[in-house]
Amino acid sequence: MQSDNCGPDRPAHPGIFPTREAGKSDHEPAERSVDFPVSVVLPAGGTGERTGLQTPKQFCSFLGRPLISYTVQTFERLSWIQSIVVVVAKEHMDLMTDIIQRFQHRKVRVVPGGSTRHRSIWNGVLALGGEAEGEAAAGDRPKVVIIHDAVRPFVEEDFLYKITMAAKEQGCTESDFEFGTECLHLALQYCGTNAKLIQGPPTLWKVTYKRDLAAAESIIKDALSQSACIITGGSAHAATLAGALQKAAGALDTELEVIPDLMGENASYLLKEWNFIRVSVNCSCLSEVEALLGDLEAADRALLHPVVVIWVHLSCSGESSISGGKVEPDVLMELASAAKLQNILLYGIQLQQSKEIERWERSVLKVMEITSALIRERSPALVGQLLQA
Amino acid sequence: MQSDNCGPDRPAHPGIFPTREAGKSDHEPAERSVDFPVSVVLPAGGTGERTGLQTPKQFCSFLGRPLISYTVQTFERLSWIQSIVVVVAKEHMDLMTDIIQRFQHRKVRVVPGGSTRHRSIWNGVLALGGEAEGEAAAGDRPKVVIIHDAVRPFVEEDFLYKITMAAKEQGCTESDFEFGTECLHLALQYCGTNAKLIQGPPTLWKVTYKRDLAAAESIIKDALSQSACIITGGSAHAATLAGALQKAAGALDTELEVIPDLMGENASYLLKEWNFIRVSVNCSCLSEVEALLGDLEAADRALLHPVVVIWVHLSCSGESSISGGKVEPDVLMELASAAKLQNILLYGIQLQQSKEIERWERSVLKVMEITSALIRERSPALVGQLLQA
Numbered sequence: 001m002q003s004d005n006c007g008p009d010r011p012a013h014p015g016i017f018p019t020r021e022a023g024k025s026d027h028e029p030a031e032r033s034v035d036f037p038v039s040v041v042l043p044a045g046g047t048g049e050r051t052g053l054q055t056p057k058q059f060c061s062f063l064g065r066p067l068i069s070y071t072v073q074t075f076e077r078l079s080w081i082q083s084i085v086v087v088v089a090k091e092h093m094d095l096m097t098d099i100i101q102r103f104q105h106r107k108v109r110v111v112p113g114g115s116t117r118h119r120s121i122w123n124g125v126l127a128l129g130g131e132a133e134g135e136a137a138a139g140d141r142p143k144v145v146i147i148h149d150a151v152r153p154f155v156e157e158d159f160l161y162k163i164t165m166a167a168k169e170q171g172c173t174e175s176d177f178e179f180g181t182e183c184l185h186l187a188l189q190y191c192g193t194n195a196k197l198i199q200g201p202p203t204l205w206k207v208t209y210k211r212d213l214a215a216a217e218s219i220i221k222d223a224l225s226q227s228a229c230i231i232t233g234g235s236a237h238a239a240t241l242a243g244a245l246q247k248a249a250g251a252l253d254t255e256l257e258v259i260p261d262l263m264g265e266n267a268s269y270l271l272k273e274w275n276f277i278r279v280s281v282n283c284s285c286l287s288e289v290e291a292l293l294g295d296l297e298a299a300d301r302a303l304l305h306p307v308v309v310i311w312v313h314l315s316c317s318g319e320s321s322i323s324g325g326k327v328e329p330d331v332l333m334e335l336a337s338a339a340k341l342q343n344i345l346l347y348g349i350q351l352q353q354s355k356e357i358e359r360w361e362r363s364v365l366k367v368m369e370i371t372s373a374l375i376r377e378r379s380p381a382l383v384g385q386l387l388q389a
Numbered sequence: 390m391q392s393d394n395c396g397p398d399r400p401a402h403p404g405i406f407p408t409r410e411a412g413k414s415d416h417e418p419a420e421r422s423v424d425f426p427v428s429v430v431l432p433a434g435g436t437g438e439r440t441g442l443q444t445p446k447q448f449c450s451f452l453g454r455p456l457i458s459y460t461v462q463t464f465e466r467l468s469w470i471q472s473i474v475v476v477v478a479k480e481h482m483d484l485m486t487d488i489i490q491r492f493q494h495r496k497v498r499v500v501p502g503g504s505t506r507h508r509s510i511w512n513g514v515l516a517l518g519g520e521a522e523g524e525a526a527a528g529d530r531p532k533v534v535i536i537h538d539a540v541r542p543f544v545e546e547d548f549l550y551k552i553t554m555a556a557k558e559q560g561c562t563e564s565d566f567e568f569g570t571e572c573l574h575l576a577l578q579y580c581g582t583n584a585k586l587i588q589g590p591p592t593l594w595k596v597t598y599k600r601d602l603a604a605a606e607s608i609i610k611d612a613l614s615q616s617a618c619i620i621t622g623g624s625a626h627a628a629t630l631a632g633a634l635q636k637a638a639g640a641l642d643t644e645l646e647v648i649p650d651l652m653g654e655n656a657s658y659l660l661k662e663w664n665f666i667r668v669s670v671n672c673s674c675l676s677e678v679e680a681l682l683g684d685l686e687a688a689d690r691a692l693l694h695p696v697v698v699i700w701v702h703l704s705c706s707g708e709s710s711i712s713g714g715k716v717e718p719d720v721l722m723e724l725a726s727a728a729k730l731q732n733i734l735l736y737g738i739q740l741q742q743s744k745e746i747e748r749w750e751r752s753v754l755k756v757m758e759i760t761s762a763l764i765r766e767r768s769p770a771l772v773g774q775l776l777q778a
Contacts, residue, residue, distance in 0.1 A: 202598060209591060214607030215600035329777050366770075373770035381755075381762035387774050388718050 032161040034080035036168060039142035041124035042075075044068050044096070044150035045089045045113035057207050058088075058150045059095065062217050063224075063306055063378060064343065067207060068096070069103045070153040070220070073304065075146075076107050078157060080164075082142060084108045086150065087124040103304060121147055144168055151207040154219060159201060224305055225376045227255040228275040233288055234260040237316050237353065238279035241364065245277075248368035254375075262295055270299040275308040275375045282316055284327040286335060289346070293339050302343035308375045309339070312367060313350040313386075329386050336384030347374050348386040363389050421550040423469035425557060428531035430513035431464075433457050433485070433539035434478045434502035446596050447477075447539045448484065451606050452613075452695055452767060453732065456596060457485070458492045459542040459609070462693065464535075465496050467546060469553075471531060473497045475539065476513040492693060510536055533557055540596040543608060548590060613694055614765045616644040617664040622677055623649040626705050626742065627668035630753065634666075637757040643764075651684055659688040664697040664764045671705055673716040675724060678735070682728050691732035697764045698728070701756060702739040702775075718775050725773030736763050736771060740778040752778045 044058045053060065058068040068086065075081045088096045090112045100108050111127045113120035128142055144167045146160065207216050230245060232238035242258040249256040256277075259266045276296070278289045289311040301307050313327055327350060336346040349367055354360040366389040374382070433447045442449065447457040457475065464470045477485045479501045489497050500516045502509035517531055533556045535549065596605050619634065621627035631647040638645040645666075648655045658665075665685070667678045678700040690696050702716055716739060725735040738756055743749040755778040763771070 205598075205600065209594075211594065211601075211604035211608060215604040218603030218607070219600060333777065369770040373766075373768045377762075377766055377768065379762045379766065381758040382771075382776070385774070385776050387771070388722065 032080065032157065034161070034164060036143040037082045037140055038080055038144045038146065038164055039082050039128050040075045040084045040146045040148060041121060041128065042068070042071060042084060042086045042148055042150040043113070043117060043120050043124065044071075044086050045092075045117065045120045046151065047089075053210065056089075056092075057213065059092070059099075060213055062213075062220050065103065065304065066099055067153055067216065068150050069099055069105070069304075071148070071150050072100075072105050072108055073103075074153060074155055075148075075160075076105060078160065081107065082140070083128065085124040085127045086110050087113045087120045089113050149206055152204050153207070153216065155204050159204070221376055221378065224273060224378070225254070225275070225372075227257070227273070228277055228308075228310075228371070228375060229269050230256055230258045230277045230279060231262065231292065232258060232260050232279055233281075235279070235281045237281045237314060241279055241312070241314055241367075244361075244364040245368055245371075248365050249372075252368060252372050254368075254372055262292070270295060270301055273305070275310070277310045277312055277371060279312045279314060281314045284313060286311070286331060290335065293335070293342075293344060293346070296344055297342050306343045306345050306378055306380075308378060309344055309346045310371055310374060311346065311348045313348065314353060315350070316353040327386055329384075332386055333384035340380065340383050345374075345378055345380065345383050347383060349389050350386060351389040421469065421546065423550070423553060425532040426471045426529055427469055427533045427535065427553055428471050428517050429464045429473045429535045429537060430510060430517065431457070431460060431473060431475045431537055431539040432502070432506060432509050432513065433460075433475050434481075434506065434509045435540065436478075442599065445478075445481075446602065448481070448488075449602055451602075451609050454492065454693060455488055456542055456605065457539050458488055458494070458693075460537070460539050461489075461494050461497055462492075463542060463544055464537075464549075465494060467549065470496065471529070472517070474513045474516045475499050476502045476509045478502050538595055541593050542596070542605065544593050548593070610765055610767065613662060613767075614643070614664070614761075616646070616662070617666055617697075617699075617760070617764060618658050619645055619647045619666045619668060620651065620681065621647060621649050621668055622670075624668070624670045626670045626703060630668055630701070630703055630756075633750075633753040634757055634760075637754050638761075641757060641761050643757075643761060651681070659684060659690055662694070664699070666699045666701055666760060668701045668703060670703050673702060675700070675720060679724065682724070682731075682733060682735070685733055686731050695732045695734050695767055695769075697767060698733055698735045699760055699763060700735065700737045702737065703742060704739070705742040716775055718773075721775055722773035729769065729772050734763075734767055734769065734772050736773070737775040738778050739775060 044056075046056050046058060058071075059066045061067075062070070072084060072086065075084050084107050086096055086108060088110060093110060093112055096110045099105075100110065109127060111123050114123055124147075125145060128145060144164050146164065146167075148155070205212075207213060228249075230242040232242050239258065242256075246256045246258065257269075257274075259269065262269060276292060278292050280286075280288050289309065292309060296302060296307055296309070311332070327348070332346075332348050339346045349370055351363045351367055354363065370387050370389060433445075435445050435447060447460075448455045450456075451459070461473060461475065464473050473496050475485055475497060477499060482499060482501055485499045488494075489499065498516060500512050503512055513536075514534065517534060533553050535553065535556075537544070594601075596602060617638075619631040621631050628647065631645075635645045635647065646658075646663075648658065651659060665681060667681050669675075669677050678698065681698060685691060685696055685698070700721070716737070721735075721737050728735045738759055740752045740756055743752065759776050759778060
């Protein structure tokens with residue numbers, strides 16, 4: 001039913017949502033080199049009238065994080081972006097400052113907006129000028145200022161690089177002054193910096209109506225659901241299951257990697273946007289998944305997004321059992337409730353190994369379907385459940 | 390985390406998705422009276438280039454049903470709409486005919502499109518003319534023809550009524566001919582019918598980009614998730630739980646009604662867009678939920694949308710147990726797998742009655758959170774699971 005080749009569960013542009021660690025993700029091209037200072041002004045003073053909501057849309061939350069933080073993250077991850085100024089309405093200064101602290105944004109300053117959008121941009125550009133004057137030599141003054149709608153979170157590095165280089169080479173053209181907005185004048189006059197008004201591609205769409213919130217959430221969820229990492233603990237049975245899951249995942253368009261543990265080089269998985277599947281064989285004591293949760297917390301991996309951890313409990317009747325085959329649902333629920341406070345969503349799946357090939361393949365497919373659904377939906381209501389495959 | 394007051398889980402216009410049974414839903418205003426014949430032409434020949442998909446977007450599926458069927462349903466449910474002509478590309482004639490049969494659409498004819506959009510509309514209008522000539526007296530010839538994009542499924546009856554009356558009263562004005570498209574000429578020239586080009590409200594948005602598919606799915610899911618019906622079987626314990634759930638549902642913005650059974654007047658719940666929660670007390674044999682599934686199948690309730698049925702198993706230690714307190718997960722899974730073939734999604738939740746008020750309230754809240762998540766997401770991967778509250 002959900003296997004339509006045009007179901008809405010896949011984004012048109014799977015890579016458009018940036019990962020936090022620039023250059024580290026497998027889904028992202030290598031970072032561009034920009035050898036001059038670039039700054040960003042994000043006007044975020046809108047009232048969100050058209051969404052029909054009380055909260056302005058830049059402060060609406062997706063998976064527990066406000067939209068504005070996603071937009072900031074998009075720019076912040078690029079090493080060649082020097083500084084970011086977010087311009088918000090006076091009454092939202094405290095809220096915005098809290099967001100910056102909570103999600104540990106660096107490079108960001110907040111300034112109050114003016115009575116119109118253009119006055120707000122003016123304030124932002126003025127803040128950049130002041131920053132360059134007060135804190136650094138003229139060499140650090142931004143050569144290019146990108147003025148970008150705070151409610152257009154899905155902008156790609158390739159595009160930002162292209163427009164930055166174009167702005168550097170062309171300066172402000174006469175036609176920009178003719179057809180552009182006052183922003184260009186402001187940037188030139190008060191910051192001593194060239195500015196350029198940019199026409200964006202369709203991916204640079206603006207969150208405008210309430211239906212756009214659903215589309216944005218879907219894009220974010222898709223981007224976070226593309227890959228998962230199976231940890232086998234070195235068990236041969238677990239590796240067999242992991243191999244079968246990889247095969248099943250191919251049909252579901254999910255990338256699965258299999259590793260024995262998170263030691264050595266594998267620790268780098270903790271720094272990437274992965275979801276985790278921990279397979280335990282005949283061990284129902286949860287100590288293995290507890291260790292994984294500890295690693296994730298130590299790496300502060302769930303700061304920006306909830307991380308999904310799926311504990312798969314495989315019972316093999318022929319094997320000796322370390323701690324008995326029966327899982328206590330209450331214990332899993334308690335562990336999941338604690339993890340949820342750390343923004344880690346823990347779910348359980350149990351399955352029985354079978355020598356009947358057909359039955360085994362059906363179980364494996366079920367594990368994969370459940371896993372995909374849990375990773376995609378990230379439902380807080382279902383954490384701690386022990387599902388059957 | 391999901392409780393943001395502007396989360397994308399709620400539609401801007403909760404009532405915009407029409408129910409199938411005109412005038413029967415509590416969410417819908419009474420039907421308007423229109424005393425002249427009105428027909429609809431739905432041009433659906435697009436290739437869906439902008440979504441970046443192989444399947445044209447009018448044939449993309451949402452919860453197992455193509456978008457075009459939602460648009461057809463929107464018009465079909467209105468008694469004052471006489472006939473609907475869907476114009477599709479020649480290669481999609483069979484597909485569209487299958488869709489009409491599968492979802493039991495009445496009032497609908499399919500005609501092949503032309504080489505351009507306007508030629509397609511021409512064909513559609515010609516078909517209306519032929520229909521009136523061949524099959525009925527001139528009195529049945531449509532007085533108003535609504536030409537409506539097939540990929541704008543979310544149109545409200547109020548708006549259709551308003552524009553229909555305006556079209557009847559004003560005819561085709563000169564300004565329509567001046568500024569409208571050829572459609573107006575076509576309708577007038579070949580059908581002998583007045584036509585009017587209509588400017589729609591924001592809810593009349595068009596599914597254009599792939600992100601719009603996600604927004605459309607979200608609107609459809611929201612519309613199907615607004616209300617659920619709790620069946621208590623007349624048990625006092627079940628009624629107590631149902632009352633507590635109603636209280637908890639208030640905070641989650643879900644409408645819950647409590648009924649003892651589906652007998653007599655309550656049978657009308659089977660005809661509405663409700664989700665069902667069946668509470669069984671100390672009875673783990675599933676016969677009660679089986680009876681409900683039988684009723685739903687008999688009423689053909691899952692024809693247009695998957696129906697969610699949640700079986701809540703409440704264990705009260707003080708009560709005598711009819712069939713033992715332990716639920717066999719395999720039995721529930723088998724029943725759910727069979728129901729899924731009928732487009733009914735069955736899930737289970739079990740909880741233990743507790744005399745500790747705090748513990749009991751926590752369990753009730755958990756039932757409600759799980760229920761809301763299951764109803765909202767309609768995940769086929771999770772059917773047959775027995776969840777813990």
